[in-house]
Amino acid sequence: MDYISRYGMDFNPFIKNSKEIVVETSDYKEVVCRLNYLLNNKGFGILTGGPGRGKTTIIRNWCNSLNSSLYKVIYTSLSTLTVAEFYKNLAMQLGLEPMARKIDNFKIIQNEINRYTVEKRITPIIIIDEANYISNGILNDLKMLFNFDMDSRDRAIVLLVGLSQLNNTMRLVANEPLRQRITMNYNLDNLSKTESKEYIMAKLNGAKCGSNIFDETALEAIANASNGIPRIINKICDSSLMIGNTKNLNTINSDIIMLAVNEIELG
Structure with a gap:
């Protein structure tokens, strides 16, 4: 039988099925509430938790609920890349032709994000999964990359998702400028x-x-x-x-x- x-x-x-059953635990509801806050305020967010806590599931379902005419979701879990590779990957995710030099990729990424927000009125949401493996070099560049109009406004949402040790990385003195820009930070419990x-x-x-x-x-x-x-x-x-x-x-x-x-x- x-x-x-x-x-x-x-x-x-x-098991993983074509039909996903979302169980809205108290933590699930709290994370969605925090993500919606980030959506309204823009800037940087951090979601952490141990393996198997459901971080990616929550993010995926939240992204699926967003209006695609208002938000462009860019998801990457390639967080062990070098800084230069990270820029090329992000450029490709935005539908751009990656340039050879980091500074050139920096410019075309900023221009494209500006184009989305100002011309198209679409907010880019960049989700970096497994961010606990991300290098300090990339973290240092993130603040500069998403600095618009002399740091007077946030044009995009950047969500770092990873294991709890990501918060330890963020507490390093070198990452203090980025940490001050964090709009939302939540850790998923058991x-x-x-x-x-x-x-x-x-x-x-x-x-x-x-x-x-x-x-x-x-x-x-x-x-x-x-x-x-x-x-x-x-x-x-x-x-x-x-x-x-x-x-x-x-x-x-x-x-x-x-x-x-x-x-x-x-x-």
């Missing part, structure tokens, strides 16, 4: 035990599951073993569905969760 039909789901909500259980139930509801697949002992075990990290919750739930189906169980308990946790750790 197929595990999806056994557990009465339209699809497995714990889900609480209650939120972890609500997260699982919301995922199941999104997959049109009408029964209680996981009993209370299972939910408690998942919350404890995952430490409230969404990516780990998904992996445990996915593995436990497979194991439960193999054992012909219609309800999953903590014993199955422990088997799933062991399987993930061995994998």
Whole structure:
């Protein structure tokens, strides 16, 4: 028997599907609120959090909600580039022909951002993912690159997304000029035990599951073993569905969760 039909789901909500189920936790709502504040005020924003906390998922869904006639989203995770390569990459993302020299790329990028904001009335949103790997050289240049009209206005939004150590980098004396320009800074925490259980139930509801697949002992075990990290919750739930189906169980308990946790750790 197929595990999806056994557990009465339209699809497995714990793996990447064409249909994404967005679980609006308190942190999710807070991040969206902060991002909208950044949208209105422009400038620089920072979003940090440990691996698997859902940073990229939140950013992706927020970007999808924006009016494309008012905002141009440029996303890059190529944060281990040199300064020169970063400029060339950003120029290409803006649809420009990259120049050989950094100073020339600097000029054409600024001109293009000005063209978007002044002529087209479109605000560029530059999202740099995995920004904890970004070099101090690029961070130093960011403030200059997005300095318009003698620093009297912000023409674009720059969002740095990465692991929590990004904040340590920003505290360095060398990055003080950029840090003073930060409009929004938020760190994603782990889900609480209650939120972890609500997260699982919301995922199941999104997959049109009408029964209680996981009993209370299972939910408690998942919350404890995952430490409230969404990516780990998904992996445990996915593995436990497979194991439960193999054992012909219609309800999953903590014993199955422990088997799933062991399987993930061995994998």
